[in-house]
Amino acid sequence: xxxxxxxxxxxxxxxxxxxxxxVRKATVIKKDGVEIARSFERYALAPGxxxxxxxxxxTDLSTQPEEVQNICNVLWTTQVKDDWKAFLKRx
Numbered sequence: 001x002x003x004x005x006x007x008x009x010x011x012x013x014x015x016x017x018x019x020x021x022x023v024r025k026a027t028v029i030k031k032d033g034v035e036i037a038r039s040f041e042r043y044a045l046a047p048g049x050x051x052x053x054x055x056x057x058x059t060d061l062s063t064q065p066e067e068v069q070n071i072c073n074v075l076w077t078t079q080v081k082d083d084w085k086a087f088l089k090r091x
Contacts, residue, residue, distance in 0.1 A: 004030045009065050018084045019075040021045040023068055047076045047084045056085055 011024035022044050029037040045068070048058040058081070061069045 002032055004033075006030070009067060012068060012071060014071070014075065018087060019047065019072075019080050021068065021072055021075075023064075045072065047072075047081045050085075050088055 006028045008026045008028060009023060010026045011022075013022045014020070015022065022042065025041045025043070027039050027041070028035055045059055045061075045064070048056050051057050059072070059076075061072055064072070
């Protein structure tokens, strides 16, 4: 009887106009190769945020799976980041 656990990033969605990214992470448990349980975790990413010193900090993608990094790197253009910064300042 062998158990295994894998992680899948099975849903990545984009919210416009500032290219916010929503990620669903699935943890899959299998017994002898047959799935017996699946749980989900969701989280969201934005191009960055203003820290306590009012300095814009770009989101660190280094811990994200490659497919999420690739999507963010394509979508988060300089223009999108500038628009996002302006939106945060207005809020």
